[in-house]
Amino acid sequence: MQQFNPYDMAVQQFELAADRLELSEDMREILRKPKRELIVNFPVRLDCGRIKTMTGYRVQHNVNRGPAKGGIRYGPDVTLDEIKALAMWMTWKCAVVGIPYGGAKGGVICDPKNMTASELERLTRRFTTEISIIIGPHSDIPAPDVNTNSQVMAWMMDTYSMHEGFSIPAVVTGKPLSIGGSEGRNEATATGVLFTTRRAALRIGMPLKGARVSIQGFGNVGSIAARLFHNEGCKIVAVSDTNGGLYNEDGLDPAMVQRHKLEHGTVATYPRGQRIRAMDVLEVPCDILIPAATEGLITEYNAEKIQARIVSEAANGPTTPAADAILFQKGCLVIPDILASAGGVTVSYFEWVQDLQSLFWDNEDITHRLEVIMNKAFDAVANKADHYHCDLRLGANMLAISRVAEATQVRGIYP
Ligand SMILES: NC(=O)C1=CN([C@@H]2O[C@H](COP(=O)(O)OP(=O)(O)OC[C@H]3O[C@@H](n4cnc5c(N)ncnc54)[C@H](OP(=O)(O)O)[C@@H]3O)[C@@H](O)[C@H]2O)C=CC1
Numbered sequence: 001m002q003q004f005n006p007y008d009m010a011v012q013q014f015e016l017a018a019d020r021l022e023l024s025e026d027m028r029e030i031l032r033k034p035k036r037e038l039i040v041n042f043p044v045r046l047d048c049g050r051i052k053t054m055t056g057y058r059v060q061h062n063v064n065r066g067p068a069k070g071g072i073r074y075g076p077d078v079t080l081d082e083i084k085a086l087a088m089w090m091t092w093k094c095a096v097v098g099i100p101y102g103g104a105k106g107g108v109i110c111d112p113k114n115m116t117a118s119e120l121e122r123l124t125r126r127f128t129t130e131i132s133i134i135i136g137p138h139s140d141i142p143a144p145d146v147n148t149n150s151q152v153m154a155w156m157m158d159t160y161s162m163h164e165g166f167s168i169p170a171v172v173t174g175k176p177l178s179i180g181g182s183e184g185r186n187e188a189t190a191t192g193v194l195f196t197t198r199r200a201a202l203r204i205g206m207p208l209k210g211a212r213v214s215i216q217g218f219g220n221v222g223s224i225a226a227r228l229f230h231n232e233g234c235k236i237v238a239v240s241d242t243n244g245g246l247y248n249e250d251g252l253d254p255a256m257v258q259r260h261k262l263e264h265g266t267v268a269t270y271p272r273g274q275r276i277r278a279m280d281v282l283e284v285p286c287d288i289l290i291p292a293a294t295e296g297l298i299t300e301y302n303a304e305k306i307q308a309r310i311v312s313e314a315a316n317g318p319t320t321p322a323a324d325a326i327l328f329q330k331g332c333l334v335i336p337d338i339l340a341s342a343g344g345v346t347v348s349y350f351e352w353v354q355d356l357q358s359l360f361w362d363n364e365d366i367t368h369r370l371e372v373i374m375n376k377a378f379d380a381v382a383n384k385a386d387h388y389h390c391d392l393r394l395g396a397n398m399l400a401i402s403r404v405a406e407a408t409q410v411r412g413i414y415p
């Protein structure tokens with residue numbers, strides 16, 4: 001089996017859309033490569049006194065529609081190609097929901113589950129200092145992603161502000177409310193998944209009430225999606241994390257599963273369900289599948305076995321192009337990542353705007369504004385897909401890429 005490379009996959013998706021848009025080779029050359037790739041190697045003192053040199057990345061894919069925007073992830077398997085792919089998807093994600101940002105992503109190769117809070121703080125502060133030559137409230141604004149959270153964003157904001165000499169909350173989003181975070185940001189990605197799934201269910205005439213939902217990944221996005229879909233009247237039949245999966249055809253109570261995970265570190269050992277392998281959550285009988293873990297897990301090897309009628313991609317890049325073709329053929333409606341998971345960055349945009357104006361909105365206002373944007377984006381993507389007789393991914397990519405290409409063209413290219 002060939003080694004999965006997320007950047008190759010992102011470029012392959014890009015080329016499919018560029019072909020249908022009949023984009024010139026010159027424009028493709030500009031859009032397929034990241035604008036900036038920063039690699040930093042930096043020392044971190046561990047609690048035992050040893051110094052470990054860590055490697056981190058910040059990639060800005062495109063900034064023609066506004067400042068670069070995108071999360072920071074920590075993990076042992078982070079690679080530059082993964083971060084390049086995620087940065088490119090951020091460019092398309094911001095364009096598809098029409099918020100004035102380009103795309104970026106960052107990451108550090110580390111093992112966060114085996115690091116103490118003080119080691120993570122030192123890592124975060126040093127990494128922020130290293131990438132502060134390219135981040136800033138008007139140039140590139142990080143946010144949380146896999147294995148990072150509001151505490152990590154608080155350390156980033158504090159470190160950046162220390163160097164400037166005064167508080168600059170707008171340098172990162174996803175912060176705690178007490179230092180300029182926004183109402184609704186923590187739940188925003190999962191809320192966006194719910195809004196787009198409601199729209200998709202309407203499109204295929206499937207009631208959400210009573211729908212069986214399987215969720216891969218039980219972190220920020222997956223666990224909150226479980227709660228929101230449960231509140232919507234859906235039955236959460238399967239969940240998983242890195243330790244394994246859990247299935248119960250009668251439905252799981254997300255709050256109880258969450259409590260079990262907090263106490264035992266995994267959902268897989270929750271007693272009121274049948275233990276299954278982590279990858280099996282993709283194949284259990286269900287109506288809606290929510291991949292909320294990581295890239296490249298739905299492939300040509302398991303797509304045929306997916307039983308869901310809707311796949312709502314909360315994760316970035318969960319489905320390979322070969323799997324996309326199989327799912328489209330089967331009549332499974334895939335809400336692509338750049339649309340389904342755009343609720344997070346949309347509320348990050350609200351957070352940034354609130355920080356810049358020092359005037360804050362309430363939760364109701366945030367949720368309403370998010371719903372308007374997500375519904376409008378879903379309808380625009382669906383119209384594109386209907387017009388071109390293609391799946392929603394190609395529709396979303398065509399919409400997004402044409403918007404970025406137009407911005408690039410109208411700004412002019414220096415001869
Ligand atoms: N946070 C955000 O605002 C946004 C996140 N996303 C995307 O959503 C996805 C999840 O992010 P987020 O929830 O923030 O990250 P978290 O780190 O909070 O959670 C990730 C979850 O995925 C699980 N996981 C990782 N790999 C696997 C695997 N192979 N099989 C099963 N479970 C797995 C982890 O398990 P364990 O608990 O055991 O570690 C964890 O439960 C990512 O693709 C991210 O890029 C997209 C838009 C915004």
Ligand SMILES: O=C(O)CCC(=O)C(=O)O
Nearest residue numbers: 070071143145344345348
């Ligand atoms: O909130 C943000 O700015 C970015 C979130 C993110 O990294 C993503 O949507 O993948």
